[in-house]
Amino acid sequence: MINWNADKNNWELIDMGSLNGTLLNSQPIGHPDSGSRHCGDPVELSNGDIITLGTTSNVHVHVTSKSGSQTPFSVGMASDPMALRRGGKKLEMEDVCYYQWPLPGIPQFGAFGICDGHGGVAAAKSASKMLPEKVASILSDSLVRERVLLQRDATDVLRVVFSQTEADMNNYYEGCAATLLLVWADSDESFFAQCANVGDAACVMNVDGKQIKMTEDHRVSSYSEKLRFNETGEPLRDGETRLHGLNLARMLGDKFLKQQEPRFSSEPYVSEAVHVKQASSAFALLASDGFWDVISAKKAVQLAVQARERDSADGDNAAEKVANILLTEAKTLRTKDNTSIVFLDFDRKFRISCKVDS
Secondary structure: OEEEEOOOOEEEEOOOOOOOOEEEOOEEOOOOOOOOOOOOOOEEOOOOOEEEEOOOEEEEOOOOOOOOOOOOOEEEEEEEOOOOOOOOOOOOOOEEEEEEOOEOOEOOEEEEEEEEEEOOOHHHHHHHHHHHHHHHHHHOOHHHHHHHHHHOOOHHHHHHHHHHHHHHOOOOOOEEEEEEEEEEEOOOOOEEEEEEEEOOOEEEEEEOOEEEEOOOOOEOOOHHHHHHHHHHOOOOOOOOOOEOOEOEOEOEEOHHHHHHOOOOEOOOEEOOOEEEOOOOOEEEEEEOHHHHOOOOHHHHHHHHHHHHHHOHHHHHHHHHHHHHHHHHHHHHOOOOOOEEEEEEEOOHHHOOOOOOOO
């Protein structure tokens, strides 16, 4: 059963005494006495959660505020903990996907993202809730919003969003990679998309056949991080690929480790804004590292293009189908990590008028 808890202002999942069990992100939520037919305790539901009924039926959770506005392009999400990875070891789901269109009180802006937790899912859940809230709060200032629309650039907004989120997170022993794609509609019914990230959950766009990298890899062994370490005067030692056991050098949370190791950072990479014109054929693909571990950006774009062509007549479900095709490919290639995908299709046939008053 799924209930709305008005006192706590959240959705809750309850196992009603099933004998074959209910799992939330691979963890059982039923009554400790599995044969008693007693109800389990209510458990909060969040964006990106995966409910497993029995052993095979997965329900993907997307929580959004009720709104009369419809996303003016096609959006699809797909995720899998890949619990049956090689060796059969159970893998908890630490990815959280989210999207909000429009942001509360800001009809022409939306936020789309993935947070990939490590050490648990708590930091990813906190960040996925805070990031869109911070964006909405900052853009509620009409002067800031008008500057973004006029300059066609949200770099300063995205940097402040990550800084405020890091400051407000209380996760000392858990952290997460975070990728946020901000999309806004322009007055001529075109769109702009700009991305910020820490960690290794990546985003790539394809606009009229041109592939555009929207994120930077922040693994300890990556070129950008080696360069940053050298500039601080504390370069990596030969063969060193981890800091305090982590392969990421930038993340949100992990406050304890950041106190021990000054080379850890929460400073995001921010892409240039990409213009998606009214006549453009374009899409954006966000995915956690479980996907990119087995599929290159070039291959992912090829797969997405093929899937779009094959399912172009499917209307509202087209982006969802593409996301699931990409997820299936990662599973076929035996990825060993949680895998989550958010797919935005800006193709003309999926667009809804989203005029912005000047």
